[in-house]
Amino acid sequence: xxxxxxxxxxxxxxxxxxKAGTLGALGGLFRRNYCMVDALKGVSFNIERGExxxxxxxxxxGKSTTVKVLAGILxxxxxxxxxxxxxxxxxxxxxxxxxxxxxGQRTQLWWDLPVIESFELLRDIYRVEEAAYRKTLDELxxxxxxxxxxxxxxxxxxxxxxxxxxxxASLLHAPELLFLDEPTIGLDAVAKLAVRxxxxxxxxxxxxxxxxxxxxxxxxxxxxxxxxxxGEGRILSDGTLDGLRAQVSSERRLIVDLERENGSFEQDGVxxxxxxxxxxxxxxxxxxxxxxxxxxxxxxxxxxxxxxxxNLPIEEIIRRLYERIxx
Amino acid sequence: MKAYAAILSARFRTLLQYxxxxxxxxxxQVFFGLVRVAxxxxxxxxxxxxxxxxxxxxxxxxxxxxxxxxxIPMSVDxxxxxxxxxxxxxxELTRPLDLYGLWFTxxxxxxxxxxxxxxxxxxxxxxxxxxxxxxxxxxxxxxxxAATCCGLLLSAAMVxxxxxxxxxxxxxxxxxxxxxxxxxxxxxxVMPLPLFPEWLQPVLKILPxxxxxxxxxxxxxxxxxxxxxxPFFLHQLAWTLALVALGRWLLSRGMRRxxxxxx
Numbered sequence: 001x002x003x004x005x006x007x008x009x010x011x012x013x014x015x016x017x018x019k020a021g022t023l024g025a026l027g028g029l030f031r032r033n034y035c036m037v038d039a040l041k042g043v044s045f046n047i048e049r050g051e052x053x054x055x056x057x058x059x060x061x062g063k064s065t066t067v068k069v070l071a072g073i074l075x076x077x078x079x080x081x082x083x084x085x086x087x088x089x090x091x092x093x094x095x096x097x098x099x100x101x102x103x104g105q106r107t108q109l110w111w112d113l114p115v116i117e118s119f120e121l122l123r124d125i126y127r128v129e130e131a132a133y134r135k136t137l138d139e140l141x142x143x144x145x146x147x148x149x150x151x152x153x154x155x156x157x158x159x160x161x162x163x164x165x166x167x168x169a170s171l172l173h174a175p176e177l178l179f180l181d182e183p184t185i186g187l188d189a190v191a192k193l194a195v196r197x198x199x200x201x202x203x204x205x206x207x208x209x210x211x212x213x214x215x216x217x218x219x220x221x222x223x224x225x226x227x228x229x230x231g232e233g234r235i236l237s238d239g240t241l242d243g244l245r246a247q248v249s250s251e252r253r254l255i256v257d258l259e260r261e262n263g264s265f266e267q268d269g270v271x272x273x274x275x276x277x278x279x280x281x282x283x284x285x286x287x288x289x290x291x292x293x294x295x296x297x298x299x300x301x302x303x304x305x306x307x308x309x310x311n312l313p314i315e316e317i318i319r320r321l322y323e324r325i326x327x
Numbered sequence: 328m329k330a331y332a333a334i335l336s337a338r339f340r341t342l343l344q345y346x347x348x349x350x351x352x353x354x355x356q357v358f359f360g361l362v363r364v365a366x367x368x369x370x371x372x373x374x375x376x377x378x379x380x381x382x383x384x385x386x387x388x389x390x391x392x393x394x395x396x397x398x399i400p401m402s403v404d405x406x407x408x409x410x411x412x413x414x415x416x417x418x419e420l421t422r423p424l425d426l427y428g429l430w431f432t433x434x435x436x437x438x439x440x441x442x443x444x445x446x447x448x449x450x451x452x453x454x455x456x457x458x459x460x461x462x463x464x465x466x467x468x469x470x471x472x473a474a475t476c477c478g479l480l481l482s483a484a485m486v487x488x489x490x491x492x493x494x495x496x497x498x499x500x501x502x503x504x505x506x507x508x509x510x511x512x513x514x515x516x517v518m519p520l521p522l523f524p525e526w527l528q529p530v531l532k533i534l535p536x537x538x539x540x541x542x543x544x545x546x547x548x549x550x551x552x553x554x555x556x557x558p559f560f561l562h563q564l565a566w567t568l569a570l571v572a573l574g575r576w577l578l579s580r581g582m583r584r585x586x587x588x589x590x
Contacts, residue, residue, distance in 0.1 A: 073420045075583060097423040108418040112341040124333035125422050153344070 002046035003084060003177065003209055004070065010078030010233075011040040011065055039065040040076065041233035049176075052203050052210045054224035056217075058322050062233045063213040064103075067179050070211070071101050083177065097126065100170035104182035107162055108169050109154040115165050116150040119172060126173035133172065140168040143198055160191030167198065171208075178202075180212045184219055196222045217314035229321055236321060241314070248317045253310050254282040254294065259303035270294065278305070283312075330424055331432040338406075338436035342444060352397075353445050357452065360393035364457065379521040384548050387460045388519045390453035391544045394446035398438050398478065399510050399539050400485035402503045406433055407490045411497060426582070427575050430490055434483040463549030470553040474543035477563040481538045484570035485510075491574055494581030515541035521550070535566035 017033045040062045047053055057063050068074040069081060072088035072095045081088060088095045102108075109118040123133045141147055144164040149157060157165065163183065170178065180199075184192045200223060202208050212219065220227055220241065227244055229237040237244050254270075258278050265272055265282060270289065273281040284294055291309050298304065342349065364386055371382045380388070407430055410416040419429060453459035462468035489506055493499045511517050513536035520531050520541040531537055542559045545551045551559060 068417060071417075071421055073417050092420065093423045093425070096421045099421070101418070101421045103415075103417060106413060106415040106418065108415070108421075110337055110341065112344050113337060117337065117340065121333050121337050125330040125424060127330065127423075 001085070003049045004045075004047040004211070005080070005082045006046070006066075006070075007044045007081070008079040009040050009043040009066065009069060009076050009081055010038070011062075011069065011074065011076045013037045013039055038233050040069075040079075042079065043230065043233065043235055044079075045228060045235060045238060047209060047211065049209055050203070050207045051226060052199070052224050053212065054220040054227040055211055055213045055230065056215070056220065056227060056318065057213075057230035057236075061230045063230055064181055066230070067101075067181050067211065067213060071099060071179055072096055097173070098175055098177065100173070100175035100178045102163075102166050102170045102178070102180045102183050104163065104166075104180070104185040107154065107166055109162070109165055111155050112153060114151045114153055115146070115157070118154065118165075118169060119150075122169055122172050128173050132174070136172055136174055137168075140171060143201060144168055145194070160187050160194070163187060163191065163195060164198075167195065171202070174206075175208070177209045178211070180210065180214075182214055183212065184214060184216050192216070192218070199223055217318060221314055229318070231322060236324075244321075245311060245314075245317055248320050249312060250287055251283050251285050251312055252291065253312060254284060254291070254298075255308055255310065256280045256282065256298060256302070256304055257306040259305055265298070331428065334429070334432050335436045335439075338433070339440045339443075342440045349441070349444050352441065353449060356393045356396055356445065356449060360390055360449075360453065360457070363389050363393075380519060380548075380550075383458065383460060384550075385519060385522075386458050387548060388515070388544050390450070390457060390459040391547060392516050392540055394449045394453070395442055395475065395540065395543075396516065397441040397445070398475075398482055399514055399516060400438070400482045400489065401507050401510060402486075403490045403493055403499045404430065404433050404437050404486055406437070408493055408499055411493045427487065427571075427578050430578075431483055431487045431571070431574075434486040434490065435479065438482055438486065439479055460548075462547045464553070466553035467546055467549050470551075470556045471543045471547040474538075474546050474556070474560065474563065477560055477567070478539045478543055481535060481563050481567045481570070484567050484574060485535075488570055488574045488577070491578045491581055494578075510536055510539070513537065514539040515544065519544075521545075535562075535570070538563035538566060 013036070014034045015037050017035050043062065043066060055063055055066065065074065069076050070083060070088060072092040075089045083095060084098060086095045108122075109115065110121065113121075119137065122128075123130075128136070141150070144167060146164060146168060149161050149165070152161075154162065154165070167183065183199075184195055187195065196219060199210060199212075203210055203223075210223070212223065214220065225240065227237070227239070227241055228235055229244070237247055239247075253273070256279070258280060260278075265280065270282050270284045273283050275281070284291075295307060295309075298307070367382070367385050367389065371378070371385070407416070407419075410419060419426060422429065450459065454461070462471060485506070489499070489502055492502050496502060513520075513531060513534050515537065520528075520537055523531060531541075538559075542551070542563060546553065546556055546559070
């Protein structure tokens with residue numbers, strides 16, 4: 001049985017509306033209008049043990065709402081949801097004992113206390129055995145390189161340091177399932193890499209299932225064997241990254257460095273995306289023109305210094321997919 | 328239990344980080360203690376009729392009040408309010424703890440930590456320089472300590488109830504002001520309850536607020552003999568249980584409508 005089963009999940013939020021301006025504000029004192037916003041409209045998916053699943057979608061698509069339902073924080077209005085055979089919000093306490101959660105924009109550490117004291121507090125809250133705690137902590141300190149900052153109060157940490165500590169905090173009780181809501185938000189390149197490396201190792205070494213929401217497509221490329229795309233409260237796509245690519249566009253990009261700046265590429269199946277000096281960006285569909293054939297043709301007609309083929313950047317794929325979402 | 332004890336001790340350590348705030352708070356409480364003693368001094372000097380309390384008792388009552396000032400429920404729990412406003416409250420729900428128990432513990436910690444830090448130096452100062460009297464007997468001291476503990480639980484139940492209303496109001500400013508006025512008036516912190524008019528006494532007796540300050544203080548003074556303390560303890564505990572029950576009910580309703588917005 002899959003570790004996470006979600007079927008037809010629905011959640012509405014009630015949002016108070018009032019007209020702009022002073023009159024509108026006064027009117028709101030007497031009569032309030034509410035409108036119902038559908039955050040989730042029948043979301044369904046299964047996740048197997050040990051998977052690393054990327055969950056992406058534009059802002060307000062319902063990503064965080066899904067994660068909060070799975071974490072037992074919110075009660076949905078419709079649908080079925082089971083994690084490890086438990087309904088998260090009904091058996092919240094038993095459920096959360098076995099999951100770890102990181103909300104990237106918030107911290108679960110005690111602001112005024114040194115990091116290590118937050119960890120000890122969590123150890124007591126989750127009732128982790130001392131020996132197991134020591135072992136997990138040692139591993140996390142090594143892998144996340146926390147040795148130097150354990151005694152620093154959380155408010156004095158940089159964002160990258162804080163995020164590494166937050167990740168460690170979510171794993172002290174050795175959860176079998178980890179929910180990450182934008183774990184790399186605001187981090188610099190080095191910190192992002194550190195977080196990604198860590199998550200990959202975590203999944204390999206301990207088989208921890210990870211559900212990750214993000215806006216950073218590099219996170220997805222680096223970590224996720226599977227991507228789910230949500231928009232307007234519905235799952236739009238669910239599968240491998242390659243599958244997603246194929247679904248949106250099979251196009252690839254050929255980048256050619258020429259000896260001279262001129263040179264035309266008026267051939268079937270090739271469009272010139274842009275030129276930067278000697279460099280030309282071409283787009284082609286390998287189903288119409290196989291890459292080898294195209295390269296041969298171009299090499300025979302132009303003085304080529306260098307060339308390489310790449311997939312469309314994932315951002316581009318996602319942008320196209322988002323554009324299809326009916327607004 | 329260990330989890331709740333750990334949360335309690337974390338709050339203490341947090342407060343110890345702010346030494347300047349503790350000292351400033353202490354100075355402030357001493358200052359207002361002096362002002363109130365001066366005011367009652369003036370009243371007593373000009374009054375000719377017999378009063379329900381002698382002046383030395385009033386002075387002691389005032390200093391006890393200043394020492395335990397932070398133990399009365401004046402506001403929602405600051406930590407929880409910050410979490411609700413920022414959305415970090417989501418993390419509270421990912422802990423394998425009963426949410427009411429967690430917030431009650433936070434309230435107990437938030438109320439008791441500043442008092443424990445400040446009351447001893449303040450009592451020493453008031454005892455040596457300000458004419459604060461020692462407890463009327465050993466039994467009175469013990470009864471007062473027990474009643475203070477019950478008062479702490481009662482206070483924590485009130486704070487937790489106020490905190491839970493944040494699930495509806497988010498800001499909590501209005502309810503904080505209402506609570507502040509009510510508690511200041513009816514707990515004895517502004518005016519010792521025995522000095523209130525005769526006709527109001529039955530009401531004061533029923534209201535929960537005297538359990539916060541007045542009950543322990545009058546046990547300390549010997550106004551209530553330790554042998555007759557039992558009904559007073561029962562009054563405190565009954566109100567505590569009632570407020571806990573109300574809080575739990577309200578929280579279970581609030582959780583159903585909980586919305587944690589944003590990122």
